[in-house]
Amino acid sequence: xxxxxxxxxxEDYDINNSRIQMFINLQLIRSVELLISxxxxxxxxxxxxxxxxxxxxxxxxxxxxxxxxxxxxxTHRSHAHYIAKGGDIFSMLSELIGSPLGxxxxxxxxxxxxxxxxxxxxxxxxxGSSLPIATGVALAEKILNSKNIVVAxxxxxxxxxxxxxxxxxxxxxxxxxILVILEDNGYSTYSNKEVRWPETKNVRxxxxxxxxxxxxxSGDDVEEIYTQVARITTDVRNNKPxxxxxxxxxxxxxxxxxxxxxxxxxxxxxxxSYDARDPLEILKNKMVVSGVIPELLLERxxxxxxxxxxxxxxxxxxxxxxxxxxxxxxx
Amino acid sequence: MQQTYINLLNLAFDETLxxxxxxxxxxLGVGDVGAVFGSTANLQSKFGAERxxxxxxxxxxxxxxxxxxxxxxxxxxxxxxxxxxxxxxAEQIINQIAKTSYTSGDFYKVPIVIRMIxxxxxxxxxxxxxxxxxxxxxVPGLRVVAPATPMxxxxxxxxxxxxxxxxxxxxxxxxxxTIETFNQNEKVPNFTDAKIMKSGTDLTxxxxxxxxxxxxxxxxxxxxxxxxAEVINLRSIQPWDKxxxxxxxxxxxxxxxxxxxxxxxGLTGEVSSTIYSELFGVLSNPILRFGLxxxxxxxxxxxxxxxxxxxxxxxxxxxxxxxxxxxxxxAVALFKEKFPYKSNHRDQPDVGVVGPF
Numbered sequence: 001x002x003x004x005x006x007x008x009x010x011e012d013y014d015i016n017n018s019r020i021q022m023f024i025n026l027q028l029i030r031s032v033e034l035l036i037s038x039x040x041x042x043x044x045x046x047x048x049x050x051x052x053x054x055x056x057x058x059x060x061x062x063x064x065x066x067x068x069x070x071x072x073x074x075t076h077r078s079h080a081h082y083i084a085k086g087g088d089i090f091s092m093l094s095e096l097i098g099s100p101l102g103x104x105x106x107x108x109x110x111x112x113x114x115x116x117x118x119x120x121x122x123x124x125x126x127x128g129s130s131l132p133i134a135t136g137v138a139l140a141e142k143i144l145n146s147k148n149i150v151v152a153x154x155x156x157x158x159x160x161x162x163x164x165x166x167x168x169x170x171x172x173x174x175x176x177x178i179l180v181i182l183e184d185n186g187y188s189t190y191s192n193k194e195v196r197w198p199e200t201k202n203v204r205x206x207x208x209x210x211x212x213x214x215x216x217x218s219g220d221d222v223e224e225i226y227t228q229v230a231r232i233t234t235d236v237r238n239n240k241p242x243x244x245x246x247x248x249x250x251x252x253x254x255x256x257x258x259x260x261x262x263x264x265x266x267x268x269x270x271x272x273s274y275d276a277r278d279p280l281e282i283l284k285n286k287m288v289v290s291g292v293i294p295e296l297l298l299e300r301x302x303x304x305x306x307x308x309x310x311x312x313x314x315x316x317x318x319x320x321x322x323x324x325x326x327x328x329x330x331x
Numbered sequence: 332m333q334q335t336y337i338n339l340l341n342l343a344f345d346e347t348l349x350x351x352x353x354x355x356x357x358x359l360g361v362g363d364v365g366a367v368f369g370s371t372a373n374l375q376s377k378f379g380a381e382r383x384x385x386x387x388x389x390x391x392x393x394x395x396x397x398x399x400x401x402x403x404x405x406x407x408x409x410x411x412x413x414x415x416x417x418x419x420x421a422e423q424i425i426n427q428i429a430k431t432s433y434t435s436g437d438f439y440k441v442p443i444v445i446r447m448i449x450x451x452x453x454x455x456x457x458x459x460x461x462x463x464x465x466x467x468x469x470v471p472g473l474r475v476v477a478p479a480t481p482m483x484x485x486x487x488x489x490x491x492x493x494x495x496x497x498x499x500x501x502x503x504x505x506x507x508x509t510i511e512t513f514n515q516n517e518k519v520p521n522f523t524d525a526k527i528m529k530s531g532t533d534l535t536x537x538x539x540x541x542x543x544x545x546x547x548x549x550x551x552x553x554x555x556x557x558x559x560a561e562v563i564n565l566r567s568i569q570p571w572d573k574x575x576x577x578x579x580x581x582x583x584x585x586x587x588x589x590x591x592x593x594x595x596x597g598l599t600g601e602v603s604s605t606i607y608s609e610l611f612g613v614l615s616n617p618i619l620r621f622g623l624x625x626x627x628x629x630x631x632x633x634x635x636x637x638x639x640x641x642x643x644x645x646x647x648x649x650x651x652x653x654x655x656x657x658x659x660x661x662a663v664a665l666f667k668e669k670f671p672y673k674s675n676h677r678d679q680p681d682v683g684v685v686g687p688f
Binding site: 108132136167 | 398400403407426431436438439
């Protein structure tokens with residue numbers, strides 16, 4: 001959770017309500033990602049970005065089950081993971097522009113967000129390679145008897161790497177407190193699974209056959225994810241390594257700030273199916289229907305959050321004025 | 332007291348495991364009856380299987396695991412009984428371990444040692460006899476060291492484990508049974524300092540690892556002809572001790588480089604380049620370089636004889652290259668007399684390697 005934002009709005013909203021918490025996180029990630037998308041053409045973010053739009057529910061449902069001391073190892077698509085873990089948006093945006101004020105002093109950029117102060121150990125953009133590191137982070141927690149767990153995010157293409165299987169074997173052998181979150185958006189860049197996986201592939205059998213607890217579910221409904229992860233993390237804290245396989249939808253292009261609907265690698269029916277899958281809309285509908293919060297108030301909350309993101313963005317530009325001017329990266 | 336290289340390495344592990352509970356040892360063979368040629372003997376029973384353990388044959392994941400442990404303040408030592416197996420973990424070493432400290436804005440320290448043993452002889456062949464120091468020295472963020480003697484091994488291992496940077500520890504299999512007097516009061520050399528094994532004024536022989544021993548043999552033969560060769564044991568390859576090398580070559584004006592790795596794009600080219608840049612007008616002759624040819628190491632003992640630069644061959648090349656007047660036949664005869672081979676098989680260490688140095 002973003003402590004700064006929570007402090008700003010806690011007087012006006014019931015921040016202990018779990019749906020409101022989920023909404024705050026989803027809206028915050030969405031608004032930051034849309035800002036990056038909007039401002040990308042200004043040429044200030046001079047690094048590749050892999051936006052999380054459409055996949056935010058997973059990061060939020062997972063992270064609301066984590067303590068500050070729990071650890072996360074992420075991938076190239078790290079923004080949602082970082083923000084949901086309580087990451088500092090100013091540091092992240094500064095990192096994206098390559099500034100010394102970034103969480104890695106600008107050396108990492110979007111694909112290498114490291115911030116151990118919130119338990120965000122690393123983002124590793126070489127697909128599959130986050131998992132070996134996560135096993136070491138988890139082994140350390142186990143030796144120290146900390147009861148902290150380690151979440152390792154991977155995408156579906158990680159299942160095509162050797163590192164994935166080597167790491168799961170290690171995790172099962174050493175009974176590590178590790179939860180692998182498999183964000184299955186169906187695509188490795190532009191390639192769907194038909195060209196990557198045999199029809200007969202059985203992920204459950206593969207994972208369970210390696211001695212890892214396997215569960216699957218939807219990656220769209222944040223409440224479902226939250227509940228499922230709550231149950232699994234109890235096992236993981238007792239050193240039962242687990243993998244949660246969630247189907248999700250990457251709404252934007254693989255890498256970059258835009259939609260890529262015109263490229264044709266995703267059929268139009270598939271793209272249209274997203275409207276019913278948008279995690280933010282799903283949660284909003286539930287909240288309004290169940291009467292947790294009146295629609296107008298929810299919209300006001302969304303605006304608060306958007307304003308907060310824009311404030312941070314403006315602060316980032318302001319405090320990095322000299323840096324940006326140095327490279328003529330500001331209009 | 333005289334100790335073998337293996338015993339002193341075992342002692343170095345024992346002392347660091349005892350001194351720092353964050354030190355961990357793992358790798359193929361670490362916990363088995365062979366104990367990585369005896370170097371990890373008794374350590375598991377003494378310090379527990381949580382800290383000293385055998386691994387599944389997953390070098391890539393285990394190397395990444397070492398990084399995860401280091402990011403959590405542990406000090407892991409990962410080992411490969413043959414350096415060649417480390418290439419399965421090149422991704423973790425080159426993309427992750429070497430870069431984590433830099434990428435994190437210097438937040439993380441990465442105190443990892445990866446010990447790699449180079450095989451030679453008895454049919455080690457193309458994939459069990461490679462010297463990868465140049466490959467890893469090319470990667471910013473990695474330190475590379477290569478001991479040449481038992482005391483080098485002892486000090487360099489302790490210093491590598493104490494280092495907050497990832498260290499690739501390159502160790503030649505033929506050093507294992509060499510012996511040296513263990514002197515606990517010996518002044519510990521700086522981690523990145525080269526060591527002058529023998530002083531001289533007529534030429535400088537520069538090498539690493541087992542090559543240093545061959546250079547000492549060459550120097551001992553040449554001394555019979557009133558030629559004094561200075562022998563430099565580099566010890567640290569990345570970074571390497573330019574000052575010691577340049578001071579020596581500045582004095583002798585002649586440099587011979589011997590690499591345990593291949594000749595092209597390697598250590599001899601790198602060191603030569605610096606010597607040429609800094610001592611261009613000082614050298615009396617071009618630098619003479621020895622190393623392995625650009626072909627994989629053959630398995631056949633017959634083919635391997637020509638693959639490695641032998642002392643006999645180097646004595647001949649040094650004579651003709653620098654125009655020394657010594658009688659080559661006499662020099663070779665002296666070499667054979669001083670360092671008799673244990674058997675007729677040239678693909679195993681001869682009795683001359685046992686030191687003490």
